[in-house]
Amino acid sequence: MKELVLASHNTGKLRELQSLLDGRFHIRSISEFTQTEPEETGLSFIENAILKARHACVVSGLPALADDSGLAVDYLGGAPGIYSARYSDSGGDAGNNRKLLAELQGVPDAQRGAQFICVLALLQHADDPLPIICEGRWHGRILHATQGENGFGYDPLFYVPEQHCSSAELESSLKNQLSHRAKAMHILKQKLVL
Numbered sequence: 474m475k476e477l478v479l480a481s482h483n484t485g486k487l488r489e490l491q492s493l494l495d496g497r498f499h500i501r502s503i504s505e506f507t508q509t510e511p512e513e514t515g516l517s518f519i520e521n522a523i524l525k526a527r528h529a530c531v532v533s534g535l536p537a538l539a540d541d542s543g544l545a546v547d548y549l550g551g552a553p554g555i556y557s558a559r560y561s562d563s564g565g566d567a568g569n570n571r572k573l574l575a576e577l578q579g580v581p582d583a584q585r586g587a588q589f590i591c592v593l594a595l596l597q598h599a600d601d602p603l604p605i606i607c608e609g610r611w612h613g614r615i616l617h618a619t620q621g622e623n624g625f626g627y628d629p630l631f632y633v634p635e636q637h638c639s640s641a642e643l644e645s646s647l648k649n650q651l652s653h654r655a656k657a658m659h660i661l662k663q664k665l666v667l
């Protein structure tokens with residue numbers, strides 16, 4: 474089976490990516506090779522996904538898949554976007570969620586639309602001149618308080634209209650059918666004819 478390094482240090486993301494790949498690769502973890510995270514200096518999800526995957530190819534000598542993702546809130550002009558993981562000073566999920574709630578204080582539901590965005594980049598090797606890039610989006614809106622314990626990141630604040638609950642209240646199997654990451658992975662599998 475082909476080996477593939479998952480170039481992420483986020484355990485929530487890794488769990489989802491692993492489950493979405495459902496045994497099609499011999500998955501290797503980036504932490505087997507390095508604990509150092511590359512600086513996400515890109516100005517787009519695409520650039521950051523490529524940069525993370527390339528870094529993983531360099532340290533592992535293997536093909537690598539990276540995910541750069543985030544939350545784009547309409548009222549905030551698309552913020553926090555590519556800076557979602559670095560939104561609050563603490564940079565942790567709880568601090569990020571608190572800051573988001575504060576920024577949207579008093580904003581009515583009709584103006585709380587948001588989308589999760591995921592870009593996957595697959596590089597065969599560090600010099601791969603043609604990375605495979607796939608994107609997925611998931612539309613919802615930002616709640617007024619956190620709800621639910623599942624998932625990670627902004628899930629407790631992301632209301633999923635079709636399911637009448639937050640994405641942190643979804644079973645992981647259902648999130649893995651609906652999410653931005655699921656959609657991007659679906660496209661990746663098509664491109665790889667898996």
Ligand SMILES: O=c1nc[nH]c2c1ncn2[C@H]1C[C@H](O)[C@@H](COP(=O)(O)OP(=O)(O)OP(=O)(O)O)O1
Binds near residue numbers: 542543557569654
């Ligand atoms: O399904 C999701 N449910 C909730 N929150 C999510 C989701 N998907 C992305 N997010 C948030 C988490 C983090 O604040 C940012 C990703 O930042 P991002 O740089 O891509 O990932 P990261 O730094 O956590 O790990 P790494 O770069 O090692 O893959 O967007």
Ligand SMILES: [Mg+2]
Binds near residue numbers: 513558
């Ligand atoms: Mg990151």
